[in-house]
Amino acid sequence: MTDRYLEPHQARKRNPTTYEDLLGDxxxxxxxxxxxxxxxxxxxxxxxxxxxxxxxPWTEEVYRQEIAILSEQP
Known part of the structure; x- marks a missing residue:
């Protein structure tokens, strides 16, 4: 039986934006x-x-809101 694993980009429907790349970095x-x-x-x-x-400027609330928005995007 083959081990299952998560391919990090398997659920991605589009490439990340420049902003998303910069935020991730x-x-x-x-x-x-x-x-x-x-x-x-x-x-x-x-x-x-x-x-x-x-x-x-970033605040904890702004960060939470932005990550919530980004995690909902296709």
């Missing part, structure tokens, strides 16, 4: 720097220079 850099809490992640996003969708 910024989150990965934060995790790579040892940041694993939401306040630290939000601060790291603000320090990275990547603007939130509204152009305002």
């Amino acid at each position: 910024a989150i990965e850099r934060a995790f790579g720097a040892g940041i694993h809490d939401l306040p630290g992640l939000v601060q790291s996003l603000n320090d990275s220079g990547l603007a939130s969708p509204s152009g305002k």
Whole structure:
């Protein structure tokens, strides 16, 4: 029997946007720097220079809303 595994892009219906790539990169850099809490992640996003969708500084609420929106997209 063949082991089943998740192909990371199997459910993707489109390529990520430039914004999504940049956000993912910024989150990965934060995790790579040892940041694993939401306040630290939000601060790291603000320090990275990547603007939130509204152009305002990232907050925990803005981050939660944006990730919820992105996770619902096809």
